[in-house]
Amino acid sequence: MACEGIPDKTDDDGTDYDGPPKQIISVQDAKTMYDSYTERRATIIKEFEEVEDTTQKFYPTRYGQYDYETMKHYMDFIETEAKLAKVDIKGLRFYFSNYPADGSVGNEKYARHNSFFLLPTADFNGKELGFFIRVDGDGNRTAVPVEDVVKRDNGKQRKKGNGTKQQGTPGFGSNMLLLNPVFQGGGGEDISLVLNDATMIPPPHEEDDFSN
Structure with missing residues (x-):
């Protein structure tokens, strides 16, 4: 794979391979968005829920x-x-x-x-x-x-x-x-x-x- 690059077609089923969808983002962009959610959403959710119930820590859903x-x-x-x-x-x-x-x-x-x-x-x-x-x-x-x-x-x-x-x-x-x-x-x-x-x-x- 490293020498030949990404194949144009799959070998198994013979169907056309058009490459990745245009909506694919980089891992770096994904990490940036993840961190933005942590700072702008998850922290607020955690503070809100722990005020609602002070008996236990709350961990916001991440995925x-x-x-x-x-x-x-x-x-x-x-x-x-x-x-x-x-x-x-x-x-x-x-x-x-x-x-x-x-x-x-x-x-x-x-x-x-x-x-x-x-x-x-x-x-x-x-x-x-x-x-x-x-x-x-x-x-x-x-x-x-x-x-x-x-x-x-x-x-x-x-x-x-x-x-x-x-x-x-x-x-x-x-x-x-x-x-x-x-x-x-x-x-x-x-x-x-x-x-x-x-x-x-x-x-x-x-x-x-x-x-x-």
Whole structure:
């Protein structure tokens, strides 16, 4: 490799190799961004959380990790569901998030820690939106924008007037989307395409690739 340089094609499968994506950044730039987060975000998070709970030290999350097979499985899953719904995936959105302090979502050890989740996007009348899959009673699949049901659910909460979710509604808001990968509703089922439950570090507190 050192003598011949980077090959133009892979030897195993014969597919074209176009080189690295244009979005690749240098390790030096990555380290600079990592340090900027340490100074401008992680320190503030740590101070805030240790004021909220003075009984223990708090170590802000620095990365989340999926194993490679999980990522391949996820890509196969969303591509298959999109194909069945006759929609083309345009992108993947990485939403920053935070596990609730009460441990009601995800592993309790991640409570109060930052996380992220992935949501595929597609074109809906010229607008790129995150979506899930709705399956009707006959098994037909349709891609539905997440914002449609979130807006509908938020509207029901406003009408109720007390800031709480109505019980027994067939739709769902952001909480139900994340908590229920597949759930019944309206004679069929709604299939979430949101990927979460990564391994978050910390906790436990440990060194990472860019820490000193």
